[in-house]
Amino acid sequence: MSSALLLGATLAAGLMAGLFAGFAYAVMPGLAGTGDATFVEAMNQINVTIVNPLFLLVFLGGPVLGLVALILERRRAVAVGFALSVVMxxxxxxxxxxxxxxxxxxxxxxxxxxxxxxxxxxxxxxASTGSLVAFSWALLARGSQTFRHR
Known part of the structure; x- marks a missing residue:
């Protein structure tokens, strides 16, 4: 159960990291070349459209999954991943x-x-990329512990 929660938190962190990084290296530089009216219209449309059930599930659900995984796992990497998801x-x-x-x-x-x-x-x-790294590290550590105990 805790592995599934940790995997979900990891996936959510990755999706958020990809979204925000994509804005940083593609969307905003692309919009930088537009006129003011186009820029404002595009940003307003994006900001209305992004508030949808899938985005909210990933955006809010990731930190919730991270918190539950932290409660169950009580490991430093999970705590770091959760903290960084809260920062995001x-x-x-x-x-x-x-x-x-x-x-x-x-x-x-x-x-x-x-x-x-x-x-x-x-x-x-x-922050979300750091969360992804920390949660991934926790998953890898968990996997290597499971492998060693077999």
Missing amino acids: LLVTMAANVPLNDALAAGKVTRSGFEGPWDAWNVVRAV
Whole structure:
């Protein structure tokens, strides 16, 4: 049971790391070449579309699975993976989402949005990648312990 939870947390961390890294190295650089109106329209559409059941399941479910795995496993790598998944969640909720909301409400211009949003996105990409590495390490360690005991 704990292996399945840890695997789920690992997969969720990987999906989030891929999403945020993809924004950092492809989406935002691609949008950087657009005009202001196109940039704002595209970001607003992305921010509406991304709030869907699959995204929310992975975004919120990953840290929950990580917490349950930590409770069952009580291992340092799982604790690090969980902590970094919480950092990703908190950065998103405290920095990126308020910037998204301000952009949608017209309370911030592109020039006040793009730089800070990009910087915080990199923070959450690094955090979710670190979470992926830590959870993967925990899975590998668990597998090698199982192999040695057979």
